[in-house]
Amino acid sequence: xxxxxxxxxxxxxxxxxxxxxxxxxxxxxxxxxxxxxxxxxxxxxxxxxxxxxxxxxxxxxxxxxxxxxxxxxxxxxxxxxxxxxxxxxxxxxxxxxxxxxxxxxxxxxxxxxxxxxxxxxxxxxxxxxxxxxxxxxxxxxxxxxxxxxxxxxxxxxxxxxxxxxx
Amino acid sequence: xxxxxxxxxxxxxxxxxxxxxxxxxxxxxxxxxxxxxxxxxxxxxxxxxxxxxxxxxxxxxxxxxxxxxxxxxxxxxxxxxxxxxxxxxxxxxxxxxxxxxxxxxxxxxxxxxxxxxxxxxxxxxxxxxxxxxxxxxxxxxxxxxxxxxxxxxxxxxxxxxxxxxxxxxxxxxxxxxxxxxxxxxxxxxxxxxxxxxxxxxxxxxxxxxxxxxxxxxxxxxxxxxxxxxxxxxxxxxxxxxxxxxxxxxxxxxxxxxxxxxxxxxxxxxxxxxxxxxxxxxxxxxxxxxxxxxxxxxxxxxxxxxxxxxxxxxxxxxxxxxxxxxxxxxxxxxxxxxxxxxxxxxxxxxxxxxxxxxxxxxxxxxxxxxxxxxxxxxxxxxxxxxxxxxxxxxxxxxxxxxxx
Numbered sequence: 001x002x003x004x005x006x007x008x009x010x011x012x013x014x015x016x017x018x019x020x021x022x023x024x025x026x027x028x029x030x031x032x033x034x035x036x037x038x039x040x041x042x043x044x045x046x047x048x049x050x051x052x053x054x055x056x057x058x059x060x061x062x063x064x065x066x067x068x069x070x071x072x073x074x075x076x077x078x079x080x081x082x083x084x085x086x087x088x089x090x091x092x093x094x095x096x097x098x099x100x101x102x103x104x105x106x107x108x109x110x111x112x113x114x115x116x117x118x119x120x121x122x123x124x125x126x127x128x129x130x131x132x133x134x135x136x137x138x139x140x141x142x143x144x145x146x147x148x149x150x151x152x153x154x155x156x157x158x159x160x161x162x163x164x165x166x
Numbered sequence: 167x168x169x170x171x172x173x174x175x176x177x178x179x180x181x182x183x184x185x186x187x188x189x190x191x192x193x194x195x196x197x198x199x200x201x202x203x204x205x206x207x208x209x210x211x212x213x214x215x216x217x218x219x220x221x222x223x224x225x226x227x228x229x230x231x232x233x234x235x236x237x238x239x240x241x242x243x244x245x246x247x248x249x250x251x252x253x254x255x256x257x258x259x260x261x262x263x264x265x266x267x268x269x270x271x272x273x274x275x276x277x278x279x280x281x282x283x284x285x286x287x288x289x290x291x292x293x294x295x296x297x298x299x300x301x302x303x304x305x306x307x308x309x310x311x312x313x314x315x316x317x318x319x320x321x322x323x324x325x326x327x328x329x330x331x332x333x334x335x336x337x338x339x340x341x342x343x344x345x346x347x348x349x350x351x352x353x354x355x356x357x358x359x360x361x362x363x364x365x366x367x368x369x370x371x372x373x374x375x376x377x378x379x380x381x382x383x384x385x386x387x388x389x390x391x392x393x394x395x396x397x398x399x400x401x402x403x404x405x406x407x408x409x410x411x412x413x414x415x416x417x418x419x420x421x422x423x424x425x426x427x428x429x430x431x432x433x434x435x436x437x438x439x440x441x442x443x444x445x446x447x448x449x450x451x452x453x454x455x456x457x458x459x460x461x462x463x464x465x466x467x468x469x470x471x472x473x474x475x476x477x478x479x480x481x482x483x484x485x486x487x488x489x490x491x492x493x494x495x496x497x498x499x500x501x502x503x504x505x506x507x508x509x510x511x512x513x514x515x516x517x518x519x520x521x522x523x524x525x526x527x528x529x530x531x532x533x534x535x536x537x538x539x540x541x542x543x544x545x546x547x548x549x550x551x552x553x554x555x556x557x558x559x560x561x562x563x564x565x566x567x568x569x
Contacts, residue, residue, distance in 0.1 A: 003264075003265035003498060006500065036500050036501070037262055037263070037265075037500060037502055038262075039501075039502060039503065041501075066389065067389055067392070068392060069392075069503075069505070069512060069514060069531060070503070070514050070516065070529070070531035072516060072529040072531075074518055074526070074527045075527075086516065086529075088503055088514065088516070088531070090512075092389065092403060092405060095405065095407075095410035095411055096411070097411075097503060097505065099503065118390070118392070119390045119391055119392075119539075120390065120391050120392025120536065120539050122539065123535065123536075123538075123539050131226075144219075145218065145219060146218070146219040146222040146568060146569075147219065147222065148219070155224060155227055156226060156227055162227070162231065
């Protein structure tokens with residue numbers, strides 16, 4: 001098994017059912033896409049992530065992704081846009097995963113919460129808020145979950161010091 | 167102290183009827199350091215809020231500072247009851263990033279150990295869950311078999327719990343002589359042992375009345391709150407990643423996935439006991455189908471350490487050995503999400519590589535963390551004593567919750 005090069009061209013990927021559906025729904029919302037190592041990643045514009053989740057949750061058959069497996073974040077410091085929030089959706093009908101991503105600028109990273117669509121995003125978004133400092137607008141209880149409430153800084157950021165005294 | 171004073175506060179919804187009760191973090195039935203804030207009306211739970219983070223050790227941050235191979239022992243230490251499953255999730259993720267093909271014998275050994283781990287984890291769950299509810303004897307029976315399993319793990323990996331036996335590209339070394347026979351002996355005797363546990367519990371009227379109809383989670387709630395593993399299947403959702411998204415050769419094994427309908431503590435108990443039998447079945451198949459000979463490491467000299475003997479006699483191997491040990495191996499840039507079915511549910515490793523010998527970011531989708539979210543829903547309207555049953559039934563490991 002050798003690695004196939006990743007496909008990053010939106011034109012080549014637009015026939016994939018999920019991507020085709022998202023493009024048909026709102027071609028503005030899709031930023032780019034990638035197919036690498038058997039996994040499809042779709043970048044969604046931050047303003048549309050909640051609607052995209054709502055759409056995929058309510059779809060039928062092979063387009064249906066009704067379970068949020070995981071939600072996390074990657075810090076690409078010092079590059080901008082600095083943060084990528086990563087949503088792993090799972091389809092309980094087809095048993096496959098889909099990755100949605102949102103790029104956020106470093107200054108005051110904000111994105112709409114998906115807790116209304118997937119209630120289990122509650123803890124995940126709190127974790128990302130705690131460890132990356134990303135604000136999820138509309139989250140019912142956005143407080144630190146892992147670190148103590150009076151903690152300063154967000155430990156999983158790449159510019160967080162890992163040595164020395166506080 | 168600072169932590170406690172700053173921790174979340176639950177405000178009573180009604181001034182004259184309810185009060186707030188703090189349970190944990192040092193409560194013996196919370197399986198570690200889980201703190202629960204309960205709003206109670208008499209003995210009845212009105213609301214519950216878990217407070218976690220007491221065991222947070224920043225494992226995800228630590229991953230970023232280690233070579234890929236050094237990450238394997240860290241994976242062990244998250245869910246300390248299912249070390250092999252954690253290792254498997256991580257190494258499969260890295261192997262997917264590298265595009266490595268794993269020889270069959272290594273895959274079979276991995277499946278065998280993975281299922282033995284499931285037995286180990288379910289035995290601890292059964293013993294402690296029954297003990298929480300008051301059936302003390304079961305604990306002793308379960309830990310008798312668990313001790314056997316730990317001895318098997320020690321023989322193969324050198325440690326009882328944190329074995330670190332899997333390697334990126336295969337497994338560390340050939341199992342010791344006679345090890346498979348010991349496993350065979352254990353596996354053949356195990357079904358009768360499960361009957362023993364069931365004799366103590368299943369027909370026991372006290373046990374039944376304590377857990378039947380308690381802590382109900384409907385199918386809709388289970389999906390919305392992100393339950394996985396036996397907690398999800400007990401609510402009637404038929405998902406098992408071993409069957410639905412096979413990894414490490416699971417497609418070659420025949421087993422049933424028990425699914426319940428009622429979603430209460432009793433159903434979760436029944437499912438896990440059935441899973442003990444199913445896992446044992448997989449162990450037997452793995453022992454039978456195990457290739458007698460063959461490599462246990464992938465053919466990838468830049469990733470897999472050379473054999474000891476070759477390292478001492480061949481210059482090439484010595485160079486590779488030195489380079490892998492001192493510099494690690496590089497992994498092509500990219501990202502993968504590798505999900506495996508841990509005893510608790512979907513364990514996902516999201517690994518991002520930037521082409522260096524250390525992972526850029528590792529995120530663990532911990533099944534206990536996900537399942538814990540279902541607890542408040544389960545406990546609404548229950549009595550305090552039932553909370554203990556509900557906590558036991560979702561089988562959380564706090565090391566996995568807090569990471």
